[in-house]
Amino acid sequence: MPTPLPDPTGPRRRTLLAAGAASALLPVAAGGTAWAAADADDTDAADPYDPLLARAAAQLTGGDFDPADPDFAAALKVLDTQASGWWRDLDRSAGRSALWADLSPAKDPGNFGQSYTRLRTIATAWATPGTSLSDSADAADTLLEALRFLHAEGYNTTRPESGNWWFWEIGAPRALMDTCVLLRAKVPAADLTAYVSTVAKFCPDPDRRTNAPTLAETGANRADKAVIVALRGLLARDAATLTLARDGLSDVRDKGKNSLFTYVTSGDGFYEDGSFVQHGSVAYTGTYGSVLLGSAGQLIALLADSEWAVTDPKTSILYEAVDRTFSPVVFDGLMMDAVRGRATSREKAPDHKDGAVTLTNILQLADGAPAAYAHRWRALAKGWMSRNRTHPYLSLVGVPALARAKAVLDDHSVPAADRLTGHFAFADMDRVVHRRPGWALTLSLSSQRIAAYEAGNGENLHGWYTGDGMAYLYDGDDLGQFGDGFWATVDPYRLPGTTVDTRKRADIGTGGGTGTYRPKNTVAGGAVLDGRFGAAAMELLADGSTLRARKAWFFLDNAVVALGADITASDGRTVETIVENRNLSEDGAPRFTVDGRRQPSHTGWSEPLAGARWAHLEGTGGYVFPDDPAQPAHGRGRTRLNALREERSGTWREINTGADTGGSTAPVTRRYLTLWLDHGTSPTTSSYAYVLLPGASATSTALWAHSRPVRVIANNATAQAVEARRHGLVAVHFWGPGSAAGITASGPCTVIMRRGGDGMTLAVADPGRTGTTVTLELPSPVRKVVRADDTVTVTPGRRPVVTVRVAGSRGHTHTAHLR
Numbered sequence: 001m002p003t004p005l006p007d008p009t010g011p012r013r014r015t016l017l018a019a020g021a022a023s024a025l026l027p028v029a030a031g032g033t034a035w036a037a038a039d040a041d042d043t044d045a046a047d048p049y050d051p052l053l054a055r056a057a058a059q060l061t062g063g064d065f066d067p068a069d070p071d072f073a074a075a076l077k078v079l080d081t082q083a084s085g086w087w088r089d090l091d092r093s094a095g096r097s098a099l100w101a102d103l104s105p106a107k108d109p110g111n112f113g114q115s116y117t118r119l120r121t122i123a124t125a126w127a128t129p130g131t132s133l134s135d136s137a138d139a140a141d142t143l144l145e146a147l148r149f150l151h152a153e154g155y156n157t158t159r160p161e162s163g164n165w166w167f168w169e170i171g172a173p174r175a176l177m178d179t180c181v182l183l184r185a186k187v188p189a190a191d192l193t194a195y196v197s198t199v200a201k202f203c204p205d206p207d208r209r210t211n212a213p214t215l216a217e218t219g220a221n222r223a224d225k226a227v228i229v230a231l232r233g234l235l236a237r238d239a240a241t242l243t244l245a246r247d248g249l250s251d252v253r254d255k256g257k258n259s260l261f262t263y264v265t266s267g268d269g270f271y272e273d274g275s276f277v278q279h280g281s282v283a284y285t286g287t288y289g290s291v292l293l294g295s296a297g298q299l300i301a302l303l304a305d306s307e308w309a310v311t312d313p314k315t316s317i318l319y320e321a322v323d324r325t326f327s328p329v330v331f332d333g334l335m336m337d338a339v340r341g342r343a344t345s346r347e348k349a350p351d352h353k354d355g356a357v358t359l360t361n362i363l364q365l366a367d368g369a370p371a372a373y374a375h376r377w378r379a380l381a382k383g384w385m386s387r388n389r390t391h392p393y394l395s396l397v398g399v400p401a402l403a404r405a406k407a408v409l410d411d412h413s414v415p416a417a418d419r420l421t422g423h424f425a426f427a428d429m430d431r432v433v434h435r436r437p438g439w440a441l442t443l444s445l446s447s448q449r450i451a452a453y454e455a456g457n458g459e460n461l462h463g464w465y466t467g468d469g470m471a472y473l474y475d476g477d478d479l480g481q482f483g484d485g486f487w488a489t490v491d492p493y494r495l496p497g498t499t500v501d502t503r504k505r506a507d508i509g510t511g512g513g514t515g516t517y518r519p520k521n522t523v524a525g526g527a528v529l530d531g532r533f534g535a536a537a538m539e540l541l542a543d544g545s546t547l548r549a550r551k552a553w554f555f556l557d558n559a560v561v562a563l564g565a566d567i568t569a570s571d572g573r574t575v576e577t578i579v580e581n582r583n584l585s586e587d588g589a590p591r592f593t594v595d596g597r598r599q600p601s602h603t604g605w606s607e608p609l610a611g612a613r614w615a616h617l618e619g620t621g622g623y624v625f626p627d628d629p630a631q632p633a634h635g636r637g638r639t640r641l642n643a644l645r646e647e648r649s650g651t652w653r654e655i656n657t658g659a660d661t662g663g664s665t666a667p668v669t670r671r672y673l674t675l676w677l678d679h680g681t682s683p684t685t686s687s688y689a690y691v692l693l694p695g696a697s698a699t700s701t702a703l704w705a706h707s708r709p710v711r712v713i714a715n716n717a718t719a720q721a722v723e724a725r726r727h728g729l730v731a732v733h734f735w736g737p738g739s740a741a742g743i744t745a746s747g748p749c750t751v752i753m754r755r756g757g758d759g760m761t762l763a764v765a766d767p768g769r770t771g772t773t774v775t776l777e778l779p780s781p782v783r784k785v786v787r788a789d790d791t792v793t794v795t796p797g798r799r800p801v802v803t804v805r806v807a808g809s810r811g812h813t814h815t816a817h818l819r
Contacts, residue, residue, distance in 0.1 A: 007255035009526035048306060049237045056181045056303055057257060060124050062400035065309030066132040071406060075399045076130045081791035084132050084454040085576070091664040097153075104765045105153075111660030113167035116175035119146055123182040128399060140186050145181065147187075151194055155683065157201045157611035161211045164457060164512065164659070165379040169210050170224045171408050171660075174201040177231035184235065203228045207246025207258075207673040218258050218268035220288035222248060223295035226780045230299055232309075242308040249296055250312045259295050261314035264427075270317060274324040275428035275810060281451045281516055283429035283444075285329050286354050292317060293326070294361035301368060319373050322362050327380060327400050328424045328433050330355055331440050334387040337446040337482050338431055338472055342453075342460035342514070347652035347663040352391035359384055359393060363408065378408045383417040385409060393461045413697075419476070423555055424532035427767070427811035430467075430524045432536045432560070434555040434583045438622075439694040441560055442475040443497065444555060445538045447524035449769075451516035452543070455509025458657035462492040464505050467519075469551050471497030473564075473694055478619065486583050486592045487655060487665065489648045489670040499564060499577045499679075501545040510657070517543060525767030525811045526733065528751040532557075537720070537750060537767060546570045552720040552733045554710075560692040561710055565630055566717040567679055567686035574725055575679040577688050579641070582620055584671040590618035592643070592673060599643065603671060608678075614705035615643075617673060622693035622701025626708060630687035640678040647671050687715055714740040728755040742779030749774045749806070759786060766806035776802045788816035 008608060037076060088100055100102035100118065103111040125131040126139045133139045144393050155176070161168045176195055180187055187195075200211055206225035209215040217225055227246040233241030253259040263272045270276055278288035296318060300310045322552045329336045335355040339343045343354065359381050366374040366381075371417055384403065385393045394405060424433040430450035432443040439805075442469050446452035452467030453460060468743050472482065473496065493500055509515065519541050526536030534555035541548060547569040554561040562579075584590060592611055593616045609615070615623045625641065652663020679686040687710050692702055713721040714732070719740035721732035730741040731752045738744070743751055754764040760780060783799035791805040791814050803812045 007775060021162065030120045039433045046556055049234050052302060052306060053181060053184055053234050056166045056234065057127065058402065059302070060126045060178060060299065061647050062403065065399060065403060067780040070404050071394050072399060074395065075402055077127055079128065079398055080131040083122045085123055085145050085240060087133060087139065090142065090146065090447045096149070099149065106150060107154045110165040112150050113171040114660050115150055115252040116172050117145060118178065120175045120179045121180045125197065141181065143179070143183060143750050144186060144191070147195065148191060151198065155198055155288040165209065168202045169480045170203070170228065173203045173228050174224065174459065177228055177235065181231060182236055184764040191237060196232055199228065200722050201230050205229060207251065207253045214417070216254065216258050220291035220295065220697060221516070222258060223292045226294050227724065230323040232437070244304060244518045245299065246308045246310055249299065249310060258293060259314070260318050261312050264318065270321050270325060273426055273428050274328060274424065275426045276325050277429055277585040279454060279514065281449065281518055282341050282454045283339050283431050283450060284341050285325055286335040287343045289325060290361055293321060293365065294357070297361060297365045298338050298417040304368070318365065319369055322377055326358055327420055328360060328363065328435070330384065331392065332419070332476060333359060333384040333393060333413045334474065334478055334479060334483065335444050336472060338442045342455055342463065344487050345460045345463070345656040345780065346661045347656065350494040352388070352483050353396060356393055356396040360397060363404050375414070379417040382408050382596045383419070384413055387476065388479055392523060403800065413509045416661070422531045424526045425526055425528045425534060425536065425813065427525045431630045432534060433524065433536055434560065436557065438476050441692070441694065442472040443470070443536060444470045445536070447520055447521055448518055450524065451518050454514055454516045456514030457512060457659065458510060460509055461507040461655045464508065464543070465495050465500055466537065468498045468500070468540060470495045473692065475620065475694065477641045480585065481583050482561045484583060484585060485670050488652045490581060490583065490672070491648065491674070494576070494581050494674055495674060496578050497565060499540055499549045499551065500543055501547040501569060501571060502574045502576060503545060503571070513716050519543065522770055523748070525765065527752050527763040527765035527813045528806055529754060529763040530761060533729060533752055533754070535731040535733060535752050547575060548736055550717060550720065556710065556721045556724055558696070559695060561691070561712070561722050562690050563712065563715045564688040565715045567683050570682050570733045574683055575683050576680050577679065580624060581672055581674045581678060582617060584673060586670060587704050588671050592617050596702060600687065601645070602793040603645055603647045605641070606796040609641040609643055611640045614701050615702045616674065616698040622696040622704065623675065623697070624693065624701065624705045626688055626689050626691060626712055629717055630713060640675050642678055644674045645671070646674070667791040688713060729753070744777040746775040747771050751776060753778065753779060759817060760819065762802065763813050764804045765811055765813045766809065767811045769811050774806055778802060782818045784819050786817040786819055789814045794818060
C-alpha cells in the first residue's frame, strides 16, 4: 500500500482557532499499516472502494503504532486532551441551537464549518487506539447525532451559500467527509446519502467555484476540492466521481489550462523560478503552496494502485517544487513569513507550525518519489528537525506524522543536510532570499504584479507595510524572532527595511471576503550572480501618501547593503526608514553598542545617534553607516539615526478578528530595540545608506566600518551602486540611462559584474519589465565569450558592449561568462 499523505484542510491554510495546534497538525500521514491492511482484508477482494476507504482512514489516524513510545504517547495525549475537551463541552440537550456554545447558532457558515472540524477531531480520537474515546459506543452514537443536527440546522441541500464561500465548498465538506470515512461502518445509509448529496451540491467537482460557476478553481483550492470529491466518490462508491477527482488535478475538463502539474507564467500556481502565487497576485508558498503540495500528493497516494491512479507524467513538477519552491523559504523548519500572506496574523499559526506542515508534506511525498529525490528530501528534513530545538518538530505533529519522522531521525544512512546557502531571486512573486551558513535575509517587495499585502475576513488588519521592502533577518541562534508574539506586538509602522510616511492608518480587511493592494510601481526585483551574490531594487510609491523613494539592496557573503535615494514627500509628515526592529522576547536586554560605547539597557531608553558610524546588537549582529555619496562630505549627521528600547503590548485580536482564526484578547508583551533614520518632515531628495552584518561581533563590526571593504559608489535617482573589491564585484541598479561604477547602461536594469582569475561573470535583469533591450558598456576588456545566454550578445574589445534582450523575460536574470 502506498504511503498516505496529509489532510491539508481548513486547519492547514486557515489554522482554525478552535481546532488548536494539535488538531491542526494531527491529520498527517502514516505509512501502510497493519491496521489499514486488516480493515481492507475484511472486505471482498474484488471491491475497489473499501481498500481505499481504509487507506483514507489510516491517513487520519496513523494506523499501527506503539503507544508506549514516548513520542507517540505525547501525541496521543495532545489528541486526547483536545478531543475529550470538546467531547465534554458538546451540548447534547434536545433543544440545542448549536453543538458548542461558542459556535452558536449552528446555521452560521463559520460555526457549522468549525463544528465539523471539532467532530472530526473527536472521531479521530474515537478511531485511534490509546485515547479515552477509543472505540467508545457512546462517542460513536453521539457523533452520529451531532452530524444529523448539523445537517438539519446548518449544512444541507436546501440552503443557499452565504458568507464566506470557503466554509461551504472546502472547510465543511472536507471535515464532514473525513468524519464519515472514520465512522463509515456506523453511519446509517440514509444519513450517508444525505451528507454525500450535500457535499455534491456545494463541491460537485474540483473545476469550478460553485457560487461563481464561471470562475475556474486554481492552485490550492483545486487540490483541496479534488480530495473532497475523491472522498465523496469513495463513500458513494461512485467510479465516475473518483475519475472526476483524479482528472481535476490535471484539469482534463479544460484541457490542462489549470492543471496543478504545470508551470504557470501568470496567475495562480508554481512558476519555474520557484515562485508560488495564489489569489492572482499574492506570494503564498508558505500556506496555499503547502496546501497544494499536500493535497495533490495525498490524492496521488490515496488512489495509487487503483483503477483511478494518477498517471499524469507531469507530476514531476511536485518533486521539482520541493527543491526550487519550498526549500529556499524554510529556515531550520520555520516557514518564512514573507510567503505566508495574511496567515502571519493568526495566533495559532506561527512560522514554525506552517513550517512543520510543509516538512510533513515533503516527507510524505518522499515515500512515493524516485530514490534520488527522496534521499535528498529526507536529509533536508533531518537537518531542519535536528537544528530546531526551539520548536521540536516531533512536538508539533500528531500520531500519523511521527513514524515517518522518527524513521528519518533514526536512520544513520540519512545525513542531516546543512543549511541551504545561496541567493534566490523569485522574480515572479517579488521576493528575494539571501542565505548564508548562519543566517538568511528575505525581502518582501511588491509591484503592479504582486500585492503589497492581502487582508480580509478580519485578517491581517495591520499589514500595511509588509510588502514595502520589509527585511526579515533569520538567525540560526534566534528561531523565535518572528514566531514569538512578533506580529501581535511589533510597531506595524516600523517594520525593518521599510521607508514610511508616519501617518495614522485605519484597519484593513475588516469586511467579508479578501482583497489585495497592488501599488503602481513597476520596479521590484533584481539579479543573481553565480547563485551567490544578488542585487535588488524597488520603487516605493506609497499608498495614500505623496511619499516616493528609490530603494536598493546588495547581497554579499557576510553583508547586505541597503541604499535609499530620491526620498520625497509633501504631506507635512515625518518620513522614516527603519533599519531594525528586533524582538528581544519577554525579558531580553542584550548589549547594544554604538561606535564602541555601550548604551543603556533599560526599557524606555531612547536617544538620537546622529553621526554614528556603526552599531552592534548582541546576539543579532552589526550595523554600519558608510559614507553616502548622496550627502555632502560634512553632512554625515543628516542620517539622523535614532535608537529606542521599548516594551510593547498588544493582542492578537487587534490584528485578526476572523470568524475561525480570530486572535485572543489576552495581552502579549515583548521588548524591542528599534533603529531608524529620520528623514524629517516632507523631505526632498533625501537618502540613506546602511549595512547589515548578521551574526558579526562588535569587534568585527568596528573593523568592517574602519576598513570599508564595500564602498557605496552611487546613490541617486539615476543609479545606486556598490563595489566589493575583495570579491572583485560591482553591482548597480540603474533607474534610467546613465553611468556608475564604470558601467554605462542604455536604460533601466540591474547589473552585477565580477572579475576573477577565470574572467568576468555578468548578470543582468530588468525588474521593471519595461524594456525590450538594454545595452551595457563595460569598463574591462573582453577578448572572448566563454558562455552566454541566448538573450545576450557581446561585442568584445577594450570597451566591450553587451546587449541583453530583456523583453519577455519577466524580470529574470540573464548571464554571461567573458574573458
